[in-house]
Amino acid sequence: MEKLNILFFVSFLLFLPLTIFSQKKSVDLIVQNGTVVTMDANRRVIENGAVAVDKDAIVAVGTAAEISQQFKAKQTIDATGKVIIPGLINTHTHLPMVLFRGIADDLDLQEWLTKFIFPAEAKNVTEDFVRVGTRLGLAEMIRGGTTTFCDMYYFEDAIADETFKAGVRGVLGETLIDFPAPDNKTFADAKIYAEKFVKKWQGNALITPAIAPHAPYTVSEEHLIEAKNLADKLDAPLVMHLAEAQSETDFVMKTKGMRSIAYVNKIGFLSERLIAAHVIQATDEELAILKKFNVGIAHNPQSNMKLAAGVAPVPQMLKMDLAVGLGTDGAASNNDLSLWEEMDTAAKLHKLISGDPKVLTAQQAFEMATIRGARALHLEKQIGSLETGKRADIVILDFDSLNQTPFYNVYSHLVYATKASDVRTVIINGKIVMRDKRLLTLDENAIKKDANAYRQKIINSLSK
Secondary structure (H helix, E strand, O other), X not given: OHHHHHHHHHHHHHHHHHHHHOOOEEEEEEEEEEEEEOOOOOOOEEEEEEEEEEOOEEEEEEEHHHHHHHEEEEEEEEOOOEEEEEOEEEEEEOHHHHHHOOOOOOOOHHHHHHHHHHHHHXXXXXXXHHHHHHHHHHHHHHHOOEEEEEEEEOOHHHHHHHHHHHOOEEEEEEEEOOOOOOOOOOHHHHHHHHHHHHHHHOOOXXXXXXXXXXXXXXXXXXXXXXXXXXXXXXXXXEEEEEOOOHHHHHHHHHHHOOOHHHHHHHXXXXXXXXXXXXXXXXXXXXXXXXXXXXXXXXXXXXXXXXXXXXXXXXXXXXXXXXXXXXXXXXXXXOOOOOHHHHHHHHHHHHHXXXXXXXXXXXXXXXXXXXXXXXXXXXXXXXXXXXXXXXXXXXXXXXXXXXXXXXXXOHHHHHHHOOOHHHEEEEEEOOEEEEEOOEEOOOOHHHHHHHHHHHHHHHHHHHOO
8 A cells, every 4th residue: 555655656746747837828819720921030931820929929929739738818819711910010101191082183292292282281280180080090001900100290199199099009200391380380399399299108018209300302401400319319210201202302402412312311310210201212322321321211102103203113122131111101192001002012013114023022022011111110129020029910811702712822812912801800019909800999980970071171171
């Protein structure tokens, strides 16, 4: 009997470590059984994969079997037959301008700006306008799988407030410009507003506040330097339109005797804080300058095409490994906020212009909407891929729609076949903001009602 007790005790001791180590770790959420497109350094695509999330972070990525062995979740989402991707990153928007969607089309950039957009903004843009437009834009972006966006507009504090309440991630820049704006009538006033705005939101889990001098043709040299110094002082990003059209190049050449990128380099404006939108007018030498300073670039193919502003040298940017992402621009010049359309357009536009169908692949286009877009916003350590330690920004896509059938190659389908309507569920910072196509943080009916109320106000203002 004593021998049996000893054997039992020894067996118990041998078994004890197994029971300890076999205990599963508890997490908040597991998304499982889908095809996981990680966009990590090895570009792993995991069939029947899973992502484990605790609080706001990804704690593990692997096969569904591996994750189920290690973790148990308070909540699970079954993604069988679906594709799990990092949240998309829109690197350039003017979000409230969704309320100007379609008021002025088929015009060149300067006519569009000076005869329609600037006057419409002067007559209509208030804080309430900005809030209504922001909610509309946020709802559209969530429905399209965009989890992070980079914005520059007026009343940016209100945009930050609405963005945070909706649970969306944003790099948000208060616009500084050399003429009276809707929120600040002087550059000095705008600087004061911008500094308060940045200090208020710095350290927020979702909002990265930024300083946004509009462009080299709308902000003086003195004021560009002031904006740069303010960003340095506050340790904040800089957002600006740069080299966006021939008209800008002509203006800067006439007033400064050099092209835009050379000019901002000469005055000491460039730094790794900068996120530059468009960058159409750029030579190889100028791209090398941007690379030297690790400037992020936002490529906006549809807006550039619609305004006939030109074609950015994106294949060369990729060849030089610049941090270039995709942006929609404002919906007044696009006219939507779908990164799926931007991916598709970017890949095809550069094939056409170069005459080389291999010049920008589907995988490269998807990279620009995810991990390379994160680099453009200087946030690649936090977002852009599904990796342990990164923020849990995750999108689940239906892959059984007619436009997805039959399925062969995941990158081909993501870029050339997927539509915003294929987005099923969106998770931002570990929080589900849309589940099974139902918005959870925004009231879609109220948003439409408020937006349509502004329609008549805008029509009336343009007829005066």
